[in-house]
Amino acid sequence: MNKFQLEQNKAFKLANDLKQGGRANIGGTAAPKTDRREQRKLDQAKGLVPFACKLDEKLVSQLKERAESHEGGMTEVLAELLVAAGLQR
Structure with missing residues (x-):
């Protein structure tokens, strides 16, 4: 792989992370995240x-x-507001 392909691959990964709603791995420190199924x-x-x-x-x-x-x-904010509005958990 040449340098262009490596940079292109990084760009695709970044775009995919952004599409998935996650945060980009900036600086090489990513917090462990669970996948959607988990x-x-x-x-x-x-x-x-x-x-x-x-x-x-x-x-x-x-x-x-x-x-x-x-x-x-x-999720918790909405749950609290709905309970305060008279709905029960």
């Missing part, structure tokens, strides 16, 4: 079910702001 199994063991819906972008931006400061992330 994550699905872990979520199922916890009793979590994927649920998609469409929300107004202003509401989504407010949710993202809350999730950044919340240690449980978006």
Whole structure:
């Protein structure tokens, strides 16, 4: 492989990581991450079910702001808000 092919291969890997929603391996230090299958199994063991819906972008931006400061992330923020709205776990 020549230098061009090596750089092209790195670019493809970076683009794939970005498509998958992961963070690029910058500086050669990547945190160990679970693949999607493993994550699905872990979520199922916890009793979590994927649920998609469409929300107004202003509401989504407010949710993202809350999730950044919340240690449980978006899932926990949404769960807390739904419980506070009267739904039970």
